[in-house]
Amino acid sequence: MKIEEEIKQTAFRNEYHKAYINLLYTSNFLQQEHGSMLKPFGITSPQFNVLRILRGQYPKPATVSLLIERMLDKTSNASRIVDKLEAKELVTRKQCPNDRRTVDVLITEKGLDLLKQLDALDNDNKSGGIYNLTEDETRELNRMLDKIRD
Amino acid sequence: MKIEEEIKQTAFRNEYHKAYINLLYTSNFLQQEHGSMLKPFGITSPQFNVLRILRGQYPKPATVSLLIERMLDKTSNASRIVDKLEAKELVTRKQCPNDRRTVDVLITEKGLDLLKQLDALDNDNKSGGIYNLTEDETRELNRMLDKIRD
DNA sequence: TGCAAATATATGTACATACATTTAATGTAC
DNA sequence: GTACATTAAATGTATGTACATATATTTGCA
Numbered sequence: 154m155k156i157e158e159e160i161k162q163t164a165f166r167n168e169y170h171k172a173y174i175n176l177l178y179t180s181n182f183l184q185q186e187h188g189s190m191l192k193p194f195g196i197t198s199p200q201f202n203v204l205r206i207l208r209g210q211y212p213k214p215a216t217v218s219l220l221i222e223r224m225l226d227k228t229s230n231a232s233r234i235v236d237k238l239e240a241k242e243l244v245t246r247k248q249c250p251n252d253r254r255t256v257d258v259l260i261t262e263k264g265l266d267l268l269k270q271l272d273a274l275d276n277d278n279k280s281g282g283i284y285n286l287t288e289d290e291t292r293e294l295n296r297m298l299d300k301i302r303d
Numbered sequence: 304m305k306i307e308e309e310i311k312q313t314a315f316r317n318e319y320h321k322a323y324i325n326l327l328y329t330s331n332f333l334q335q336e337h338g339s340m341l342k343p344f345g346i347t348s349p350q351f352n353v354l355r356i357l358r359g360q361y362p363k364p365a366t367v368s369l370l371i372e373r374m375l376d377k378t379s380n381a382s383r384i385v386d387k388l389e390a391k392e393l394v395t396r397k398q399c400p401n402d403r404r405t406v407d408v409l410i411t412e413k414g415l416d417l418l419k420q421l422d423a424l425d426n427d428n429k430s431g432g433i434y435n436l437t438e439d440e441t442r443e444l445n446r447m448l449d450k451i452r453d
Numbered sequence: 454t455g456c457a458a459a460t461a462t463a464t465g466t467a468c469a470t471a472c473a474t475t476t477a478a479t480g481t482a483c
Numbered sequence: 484g485t486a487c488a489t490t491a492a493a494t495g496t497a498t499g500t501a502c503a504t505a506t507a508t509t510t511g512c513a
Contacts, residue, residue, distance in 0.1 A: 154449070156445070168445065169436075171445055172441045173433045177333065179448045180330030180331075183323065192471095197499075198499095199499065199500095222310075225327055225328050226499090229500060230501085233498085252460095252461080252509075253509085255461055256462070283322055283323045283451055285450050285451055290447055291318045294447055295306070299304070299305050300435050300436060302329055303304070303435055338501080342501095349468090349469065350468095368492085376470075380471085386493095387468080403477080
């Protein structure tokens with residue numbers, strides 16, 4: 154559906170304004186879809202992102218700083234997301250002996266298992282959303298998005 | 304900066320995955336920029352969006368349902384955003400006499416003034432962000448985003 | 454050495470989001 | 484015209500975001 158119909162606005166100031174709204178709206182759309190996919194598994198989207206970063210490091214631990222550096226939303230509160238993951242026993246947290254200011258966060262077996270389940274789902278789901286684009290369009294989209302943030 | 308450098312990830316599973324992350328990241332980037340522009344004026348981004356919808360209706364009032372229908376994030380909580388705007392005297396709220404379930408929300412003079420100030424800022428700021436694209440690119444971006452949500 | 458600056462994480466607060474539930478008013482079927 | 488479903492808005496609760504501040508530790512340098 155065209156963005157005009159989605160938010161029932163017939164006219165935008167110009168093509169740029171429309172693209173701006175469209176970008177935000179589409180991002181929300183994708184995040185909500187992803188969120189409802191994760192819901193049955195008892196984690197939220199930010200929690201999932203942190204788990205994936207931790208798997209990328211595994212079997213090494215990650216510090217909270219490293220998580221912040223790699224999270225999509227840099228200003229979010231990594232400490233509290235790790236709190237939630239720790240409560241679900243998907244990660245462990247212990248003070249690092251070398252530098253007692255930092256904390257070693259490590260994904261658990263349970264966390265790795267959960268991600269494995271979700272990987273399987275992802276592989277079965279290569280249609281819709283971003284997959285509506287051709288590979289060429291996807292490359293073009295990446296180029297334009299990088300340009301927007303320049 | 305390329306998305307790989309932004310989140311310090313050297314490899315993505317494929318171009319689609321990269322575009323997905325890039326879309327979410329760029330949307331956050333734009334929203335944060337916009338949020339800090341609004342901050343000195345004492346309103347948040349969702350509050351601003353509601354004000355704009357109300358100006359679009361002015362001098363007619365809008366119901367909360369209409370706000371939800373037109374908001375970028377459909378699942379957000381319009382009632383509570385209107386609470387905040389009412390506390391700042393940017394909108395008024397009164398029960399509708401025809402249908403006593405609904406509420407008439409109306410932007411105040413103070414609200415209209417605030418938007419006018421922000422309009423001026425917007426006009427002085429037609430560079431950077433989405434304006435890094437050419438107009439052709441912008442049309443192409445709109446087309447691709449609509450396709451993603453199909 | 455001693456002490457200020459820098460760093461790593463955690464905490465506090467206001468606001469927003471996601472989603473379930475509640476309350477009140479209206480519409481509709483019988 | 485009463486009973487039940489529907490609709491509109493508000494409220495409750497858990498989580499996340501944005502930003503300021505606090506606490507502990509380490510670093511660096513006078």
